[in-house]
Amino acid sequence: xxxxxxxxxxxxxxxxxxxxxxxxxxxxxxxxxxxxxxxxxxxxxxxxxxxxxxxxxxxxxxxxxxxxxxxxxxxxxxxxxxxxxxxxxxxxxxxxxxxxxxxxxxxxxxxxxxxxxx
Numbered sequence: 408x409x410x411x412x413x414x415x416x417x418x419x420x421x422x423x424x425x426x427x428x429x430x431x432x433x434x435x436x437x438x439x440x441x442x443x444x445x446x447x448x449x450x451x452x453x454x455x456x457x458x459x460x461x462x463x464x465x466x467x468x469x470x471x472x473x474x475x476x477x478x479x480x481x482x483x484x485x486x487x488x489x490x491x492x493x494x495x496x497x498x499x500x501x502x503x504x505x506x507x508x509x510x511x512x513x514x515x516x517x518x519x520x521x522x523x524x525x
Contacts, residue, residue: 417445419494419501422452427490427508428474432482432515437490438474439504447496455491460484470494482515 420442429436437456441449449470457463461479468475480486486509493503 414446416447416498418499419444419447419449419496421502422492422494422504425490425492425504425506427488427506427510430510430512431480432513433480434476434478435480435488435510435512436474436476437492439492441473442494442501444494444496445498445501447498449494449496451495453493453495453500457489459487461486480512482512485509485511 422439422442424438424440426438427435428438435458437454439452451470452468452472453465454468454475455463455465456477458477458480460481461477466475488506488508488510490506490508491503494501
């Protein structure tokens with residue numbers, strides 16, 4: 408007697424909680440929550456971003472990471488962002504999640520020159 412068991416492998420579910428989570432003077436952190444991987448382990452994330460005044464990029468990120476730092480911002484400046492991300496497994500790419508967000512970078516820290524005396 409031969410018994411066959413079929414398992415349907417699904418692509419990962421939609422990434423959730425996508426946001427610009429930490430805004431600094433010259434960088435921002437994009438973060439997200441790990442989606443349901445389906446029946447195959449998530450191998451990576453494909454992240455695309457466009458920030459006003461900064462050229463867009465596509466980045467492949469390791470699967471054990473849930474954030475990415477984008478650098479190159481001007482302090483105390485308004486930006487608009489579009490971020491698209493999808494989880495990837497050996498089965499394929501999941502649905503893309505999209506986020507549009509505006510933010511203002513923080514003011515740069517002040518540098519103090521203090522004269523040292525003996």
